[in-house]
Amino acid sequence: MGMRDQLPPGPRAPKIVQTIAWWSRPHPFLERCRARYGKRFTIRLIGPPPFVMLSDPEELKELFKAPPDVLHPGEGAVILEPVVGTNSVILLDEGAHLEQRKLMLPAFHGEKMLRLSGLMEEVAEREVESWPLNEPASFHRRLQALTLEIILRTVFGLDAGDRLDAMRDRLTQILDIGARPLSMIPQLQRNVLGGPVWHRFARLRDETDRLLFELIDERRREDSERDDVLAMLLQAHHEDATEMSAQELRDELMTLLVAGHETTASELAWAFERLPREPQVLARLADEIDDGEDDAYLTATIQEVLRRRPVLPNAAPRLVKKPIEIGGWPYPPGVCVVANAYLVHHDPAIYEDPYAFRPERFLEDGPGTYTWIPFGGGRRRCLGASFAQLEMKIVLRAVLSRYELGRPSDELELTRRRNITVSPRLGARVVLRERSPTPRPPEPAEPVAI
Numbered sequence: 001m002g003m004r005d006q007l008p009p010g011p012r013a014p015k016i017v018q019t020i021a022w023w024s025r026p027h028p029f030l031e032r033c034r035a036r037y038g039k040r041f042t043i044r045l046i047g048p049p050p051f052v053m054l055s056d057p058e059e060l061k062e063l064f065k066a067p068p069d070v071l072h073p074g075e076g077a078v079i080l081e082p083v084v085g086t087n088s089v090i091l092l093d094e095g096a097h098l099e100q101r102k103l104m105l106p107a108f109h110g111e112k113m114l115r116l117s118g119l120m121e122e123v124a125e126r127e128v129e130s131w132p133l134n135e136p137a138s139f140h141r142r143l144q145a146l147t148l149e150i151i152l153r154t155v156f157g158l159d160a161g162d163r164l165d166a167m168r169d170r171l172t173q174i175l176d177i178g179a180r181p182l183s184m185i186p187q188l189q190r191n192v193l194g195g196p197v198w199h200r201f202a203r204l205r206d207e208t209d210r211l212l213f214e215l216i217d218e219r220r221r222e223d224s225e226r227d228d229v230l231a232m233l234l235q236a237h238h239e240d241a242t243e244m245s246a247q248e249l250r251d252e253l254m255t256l257l258v259a260g261h262e263t264t265a266s267e268l269a270w271a272f273e274r275l276p277r278e279p280q281v282l283a284r285l286a287d288e289i290d291d292g293e294d295d296a297y298l299t300a301t302i303q304e305v306l307r308r309r310p311v312l313p314n315a316a317p318r319l320v321k322k323p324i325e326i327g328g329w330p331y332p333p334g335v336c337v338v339a340n341a342y343l344v345h346h347d348p349a350i351y352e353d354p355y356a357f358r359p360e361r362f363l364e365d366g367p368g369t370y371t372w373i374p375f376g377g378g379r380r381r382c383l384g385a386s387f388a389q390l391e392m393k394i395v396l397r398a399v400l401s402r403y404e405l406g407r408p409s410d411e412l413e414l415t416r417r418r419n420i421t422v423s424p425r426l427g428a429r430v431v432l433r434e435r436s437p438t439p440r441p442p443e444p445a446e447p448v449a450i
């Protein structure tokens with residue numbers, strides 16, 4: 001009967017069981033599905049339409065290249081609306097999406113990004129200086145504070161002062177509310193979460209909006225030269241030559257915050273979890289940083305962290321609007337096709353020994369468009385991909401030029417969901433020490449985990 005027979009086979013367990021597995025242990029769940037059903041399978045969760053997981057690079061290419069009226073990633077992101085607002089690039093599809101994306105793209109070009117590095121370095125070096133030394137500590141929260149500060153300074157263009165402090169305070173609370181798993185289910189946002197939590201959220205959001213509109217207003221009136229993202233957005237024009245409205249600017253700034261803050265913090269947290277367990281990689285990084293000549297190995301290390309631990313295990317689910325065939329399989333309107341980064345990144349036919357952490361694999365040839373997809377792909381590819389990689393580079397360089405990363409125990413950190421990102425369960429526990437002048441002997445290798 002109906003769709004079940006038409007979609008690629010997948011687990012038959014009740015939706016509630018699949019939903020719990022997907023949220024609580026996503027990697028083993030995906031591995032089990034692939035072992036049983038192959039590279040293409042359907043999972044069914046409570047709430048969204050069926051998700052057809054795809055992980056064959058040829059199929060990913062077809063998916064990312066499909067015309068904008070056939071697949072709609074924007075529709076699936078509606079849970080973000082209370083924070084990002086209705087103009088958000090992340091919620092739109094087709095022409096409206098393209099228009100908004102075109103306004104934002106110039107701000108994220110590589111060369112524009114480089115102009116932000118000085119400020120990113122300054123913020124990173126100051127934060128890193130105050131971190132605890134010589135005892136195991138969790139760094140995820142500290143990395144969140146750091147990535148929030150970097151966004152507020154380089155994207156919102158806030159200078160140190162009262163407005164920055166007020167904004168930081170409210171946004172930290174909003175992001176914490178957003179991190180509760182229940183807040184991810186739209187029907188629950190107002191009802192169950194409802195009551196006091198919803199009211200607190202609404203109040204904080206209104207206060208933030210007031211601060212943001214004030215900022216936008218002020219910045220529109222002054223004509224100073226600035227390199228921040230808001231400055232670029234203030235210069236952007238719609239096709240009919242009008243400027244972006246204050247509401248549009250507000251919505252896109254909040255979008256950049258929501259899309260760019262926890263993702264980068266979690267990805268850095270995985271770098272913290274992984275690096276102390278890879279003494280050879282750390283030694284090579286330290287050498288490269290001390291030489292100061294190039295950053296090829298640091299770049300490759302970041303690419304490998306993103307391969308091994310894509311904090312969004314899949315790109316935005318694309319809702320099928322018109323029938324489409326991918327890899328010869330027909331998909332009817334109403335289902336979602338989902339590019340699965342975790343699975344393509346751990347396909348032994350693509351990456352030899354996929355569970356090993358080996359930056360060297362990216363040294364010769366950079367990552368492939370359809371085999372390395374931590375930032376998704378096609379016309380929805382992450383707008384902040386260069387921003388995020390630059391930021392990770394700057395933060396890791398600030399840390400590694402000052403400290404050694406020691407592992408607090410032999411245990412690996414399992415995963416946990418924080419909102420939509422997958423992060424290290426113990427919050428990235430590491431022992432930081434001032435760098436010693438003589439190299440330490442390598443620590444013994446240890447087994448790898450899924």
Ligand code: HEM
Binds near residue numbers: 310315382
């Ligand atoms: C390591 C950090 C990050 C990761 C892993 C990441 C990953 C992603 C992914 C997987 C998507 C969906 C792409 C698709 O469905 O094809 C996305 C979209 C997006 N990201 Fe990122 N992101 C990161 C950091 C950032 C940063 C720092 C910013 C901005 C400052 C940002 C802004 C966006 C925006 C605006 C979109 C929506 C693009 C659209 O719909 O057209 N991201 N990101």
